[in-house]
Every structure is written in structure tokens, then in C-alpha cells.
Amino acid sequence: MSGRVARVTEVIAGSPISFDEAVKIAFERANKTLRNITGMRIVEQTVMCEAGSVQEYRVRAEVIFVLE
Amino acid sequence: MSGRVARVTEVIAGSPISFDEAVKIAFERANKTLRNITGMRIVEQTVMCEAGSVQEYRVRAEVIFVLE
Amino acid sequence: MSGRVARVTEVIAGSPISFDEAVKIAFERANKTLRNITGMRIVEQTVMCEAGSVQEYRVRAEVIFVLE
Amino acid sequence: MSGRVARVTEVIAGSPISFDEAVKIAFERANKTLRNITGMRIVEQTVMCEAGSVQEYRVRAEVIFVLE
Amino acid sequence: MSGRVARVTEVIAGSPISFDEAVKIAFERANKTLRNITGMRIVEQTVMCEAGSVQEYRVRAEVIFVLE
């Protein structure tokens, strides 16, 4: 990464299916706006519930991308 | 949530299959005793092993439910 | 506290006015159910927003009460 | 939030009056640039002093907003 | 623990003698009300003082017990 600088931003994404899918949704949305994403770090996993059932698996993730 | 107050409690649940299933087991057990669960936050993920194989995926989770 | 044992539980309360009022609401609700509350510790302060304005000041607090 | 993704950013705002006013100033400034703010989390409260008196109440807050 | 779910609660207990005795007092009180306690984790150790001498050794502990 010498000579290059990366930025870190944070996103929250949810899926009705699983944490894994929430991670993919987070990546896909971030990838639309940001070029050169090199990694993500999961910083929180929560579950939203309503009326006695799980409605959403939610992840909060740092997104790292290299600046041009 | 104005006018309402929620409580936070903590549970630990295990599954022989996956962390995802352990989360579901935690929710289902909590949902038997507590009404109005609005969410859970995963605070620890561990794996129990024995005799050279994984026996259990275990999650520790905060459970948030609204008081009546 | 020698000879006595206290329990710690956690509540979340919200007010449309301020964090201070949210603390009072948390205490009053907890005090309805729990006897001998000796203190609270604020562990998180959040603000809920909607349609371009603050809707609620929310506090998460540990509640300490002495067991009889 | 299924299907939607939120971003988290961080601001610091100050008020000569109180922490509560600093929270409002933070929200109002963020709300000028960011659409769909759903919440804020206070992560630090500091006080700036000079010449023997408090000059400013300062809050650092995460701002969460839904991406379109 | 597969198929079983545990709960985590928190207690604070004090002894005029030592931290070790405070741990025992915490366990004994918790054990009166809760069945199937499997473990405790010490999360804080404090000492209360008065009039130039130590009055109480105090521990704060998480208590884990299996739900039936």
C-alpha cells in the first residue's frame, strides 16, 4: 500500500435471511459507490424482531477502499 | 419508544449445526418467556470442541424487550 | 452492603424532551417493579430522528437494587 | 431496513450553553447535508475551558442515515 | 448445552473479610433464587473504606444459569 492511502467508512445492512446475506448486501451497496474496496470488518451483529419472529439479520461493517 | 421502557437481558444458546441456528434457538427460548422482544445483539460467538470435532456453536446475545 | 447482595439489570428509556427526562422515565419505570434501587449508571445515549427532526432522546442504563 | 443500507459518519459539535444544545447543533448541521438521518449515538462529551470558566460543551456523535 | 439455553444475570456482593468471601456470598445468594447455576465471572473488584480502614471487599459478578 506504499504510496497509496485507503479510507475507512461504515455501513449497516440487513437481510431477512442471514448474517451472511447481510454482509453481501453491505458489500454490493458499498461497491456501487466506492471503487477499489479491499476489505470489510464486521463490527456488530444484531437481529430485529417483531410479533414473535426474527425479521432481519443486521450487520454493521467497516469498509476499506483505496483512494486513487 | 417514548412513554415505553425496554429491558435488556442476556442469554447463551448452542446449536450442533451453526451460529445462525444458535441465534434462532436463543430467540425462540427467550420468546417463550418474554413478550414484545424487539431485537437481539450478538455479544460473543464460541465453539465447543471434543474428541477432535466441533460439538456446538454457541452465541451469547443481549435480548431487548419492551415492558408493558 | 455487607450481608446484603445487589442485582444489576439494564433498561432503555426514551423522552421527546431530553436525556435528563429519559433518565427520570427509566428510574420511574424501574422503581415500579423493583424495590430498593440504590443507583443507575448511564451506559449509552442515543437520539432517534425522523423526517428531519429529533424524535426521541434515549438512554440505556444499568439499574442496581438491593435484594431482600 | 431490509433492502436498504445505512451509512455511519461522525461529527463533533459545540455549544456555549449545554450538551443538549450541542447535540441539536450536530443534528441540524448533519441534516443540511445528509438525507434520511435515522439516529445519532453520543460517543464523547467534553468541556472546553478558558480563563477560569467553561467556554463550550462539546459532543462527538455517530450519525446514521439511510442510503437511497 | 445443545438444546438448552442459559441466562446471564449480574450481582454485587460484599464481605468485611476478603474478595474470596464476597464471591462465596454472591454465589450463595444467587443460588437461593436461581437453579442450575453453572458459573460466575468476576467483572469488578472494589474496596469500600471509611474512617481510615477498609470496611468491605466488594465483587461484581455475572452469574450464568441454565433455563429449564
Added chain:
Amino acid sequence: MSGRVARVTEVIAGSPISFDEAVKIAFERANKTLRNITGMRIVEQTVMCEAGSVQEYRVRAEVIFVLE
């Protein structure tokens, strides 16, 4: 601050009214003994309760002051 060195100390102050007043009381007491206080950081907010009502709002704060 080049050439200057600051010290950090910690105080705890309480008010029967509000956290804001407790911050002021902390500052005023520190300001009696320490010259050149440049800032404070709130590190804990607790509430003391007795006989079913809040008795005191208490803050713990780091105090930063420049050495001469």
C-alpha cells in the same frame, strides 16, 4: 501546546439537580486548586437513588490543565 506540558487528573462531583450542574460543580472545585484548566472529559454518568427517588446526578470527569 509545544513547549508546554499538561497534566490529567480525575474528579467526581454530584448535584441534586442535573448532570449539567454536576459538571459545573466539578469544574468550579477543580478551578479553585488548579490553574490553567483547558478542558474536561466526562468519563462516567451515574445516578444515586434512595427511598424511591433520585438523590444525586454524579459525573466522573478527567480534568486537563497546563503546567507552568
Added chain:
Amino acid sequence: MSGRVARVTEVIAGSPISFDEAVKIAFERANKTLRNITGMRIVEQTVMCEAGSVQEYRVRAEVIFVLE
């Protein structure tokens, strides 16, 4: 565990498929070298990305094994 002593070590493993598979890979590799593994604790979950897609799910885990 009385009379026995355990050691804690840390590993990082990756899978192109999922975090769950990365946990299994971590366990299997550790199990080749270490006898009597009793558990693992997930301490970090990251995702490596390249050319606009997720390349690897990576977990960092503590491994606990009993010494003979």
C-alpha cells in the same frame, strides 16, 4: 479442569464460501497440531475483497487446549 492447565493460542483462517467454513478450517488446522482442543472463541470477522467481489471470509479465533 482442576489439576489441569489449558493454553490459549490464536489463529486466523479464511474460506471463499462463508464465515462458518472459515471457523471449520481454523479448527481443522489447529486440531492437526494441538491435542485436546476444548473450544474456540471468534474474536474478529473480516472479508477480503478484490475486483468488485468478495474473495474470502476470514475469522480470527482463540483456540483453547488442555495441556497434558
Added chain:
Amino acid sequence: MSGRVARVTEVIAGSPISFDEAVKIAFERANKTLRNITGMRIVEQTVMCEAGSVQEYRVRAEVIFVLE
């Protein structure tokens, strides 16, 4: 504590015997210089070793004392 302000300072003390004795030594030394100590909080416990045996049990503790 209304109207009163406390200070927090930190000490490290060691004993060849036990952590408990190290806590007492910390308190006794602090009590020589500081009036009105109301409590201590243990923030670290370490053991110093040499030539294959434990030489010292060491505690690091916050000391809280009320200002006059």
C-alpha cells in the same frame, strides 16, 4: 456527595504473600497522605516472577477520596 467533590488517583502496590495483602498495603500507603478515602477499585493484578518462583503479587488500584 452533593456539595462535595472527590478525586481519583492511582497507585500500584506489591506483596510477597497475596493480592489481598497488596490491596491492604496500597490502602495503608494512600491513607498516610490522603484524608477521607472512600473506596478503591482494582484495575490490574499482576505477578512478578524470578528464578522459577513467584516473588510478588501486585495490584494497581484507583483510590477515591473526598476533597475538603
Added chain:
Amino acid sequence: MSGRVARVTEVIAGSPISFDEAVKIAFERANKTLRNITGMRIVEQTVMCEAGSVQEYRVRAEVIFVLE
């Protein structure tokens, strides 16, 4: 800072020479895009190695800049 609001963002920069140079590279890159940077806080220092030698000193830093 009264009346002004600052934003906090995060960057990662690397240098083949030293952590100090990495901090400078981080500042210079951030300063190209952001006006009114008032400070940075180092949040992580890592070293990348390859083929038996240190290749890069890397810092992760929060960057604070005042909004206009």
C-alpha cells in the same frame, strides 16, 4: 468551535521508512481533499512483512476537519 461543526473520517497510510512518515503521508493525502483539518488521532500501528523483512509501516488515523 461554537457555531462550527467538525467531521471525523478515517484513513490508512503506509510508508517503507517509518510510522512517522506514514503519518505525514496520511495527512498530505487527506489535506488534498479536505479543507480545515485540525487534527489526527493514531488508532492503529501495524507493520507489513514479506520475505523476512519489514516492507511497510502502516498507520490508521482519524482525521478531524471543520465543516464550512
Added chain:
Amino acid sequence: MSGRVARVTEVIAGSPISFDEAVKIAFERANKTLRNITGMRIVEQTVMCEAGSVQEYRVRAEVIFVLE
């Protein structure tokens, strides 16, 4: 320590008697395998319970030893 490098490893040990004894057991076991242990730091204290009584006092400790 100039010219010397130390390593840090982690052990977990239990005693049916007390935390102090668990620390000694941890040291003695580590001292069988590792030369030049200079210190230990207690990072967790837990208690294992069964059938309504405390079965084991368990400590988790970092062990520091100088490499030759």
C-alpha cells in the same frame, strides 16, 4: 530488557480452593515448560459451579518469559 526479547503466552488454570491457588498452579505448570518467566497478568477470573456449590476457581493469565 535491551537486547532481549520476551514472548507472551496465555494459560487457564483452576483450583478447588481459591483464585490465589489457581494463580500458583498456572505459574507452576508454565514454569515446567518455559524458562525465564518474569511475570504474569491476570486477565479473567471465573468460578465453575455444579449442584449448588462452587467447584473451581479459574484464572486466565498472560505469561511473559524472556527468550534466550
Added chain:
Amino acid sequence: MSGRVARVTEVIAGSPISFDEAVKIAFERANKTLRNITGMRIVEQTVMCEAGSVQEYRVRAEVIFVLE
């Protein structure tokens, strides 16, 4: 350190040159007032910027000194 007790205090120092020089300035200032300093621990590294250039490297450090 048996029989001796140490105190921990905290200082903040800045240098226009580097973090290393800031550490030296912190030590030298502390050493003027405190006898028997045995060590320091760096707890924060920040950089102050103005008008598009770095003005100051600042360290916050705990200072440990043995009481007589």
C-alpha cells in the same frame, strides 16, 4: 517493589518534530517535579494541524513513580 508503593499520574506533551521528541519532553517535565520515575506508558498519539500543515505531535502518557 515489595514494601514500596508507586503512583500513576498522566501527562500530555507536544513537539513540533516527532512523537519521539514529545515522549522525551513529557519525561523531562515530569522528572522535574517527580522523583523516582520508573516508567511511562503511551496511551494516545495525536497530531495537531493548522493551515494545511502538521503543527504538533502530541502524546498522552501515564507516568509511574515510586513513593518514598
Added chain:
Amino acid sequence: MSGRVARVTEVIAGSPISFDEAVKIAFERANKTLRNITGMRIVEQTVMCEAGSVQEYRVRAEVIFVLE
């Protein structure tokens, strides 16, 4: 790293000159015993002092190396 597993270990190294040199000493010693080191993370920076001068700059670092 797919298909490969890395281990994390921790070392402490000191230099009479600077933190940078201590990092190099840590790497060189680790590199003698461990193959395929890919990185290090600095987790603590301390300074040892004696007789009114700095004697040693000390770093504690995690070392990551790929298993074969």
C-alpha cells in the same frame, strides 16, 4: 489466504534508542524462529526510566505468520 491458516503470537522488545528500533528488534528476533511472518500490530508502547533518564523504549506486538 484461502486454504492457508495463520497463527498470532505476541512479543515484547526493547531498544535504548527509539520505538522504531524496538519494532525492528522484535521483528528480527521473531523472524529467527518463525517462517512466513506477514505482519505485526503494535499493541503497547512503554518507556522504562531509571536515575532520571529514559533507559529503554519498549513495544509489545502481535506477530502474524502463515502456517505451512
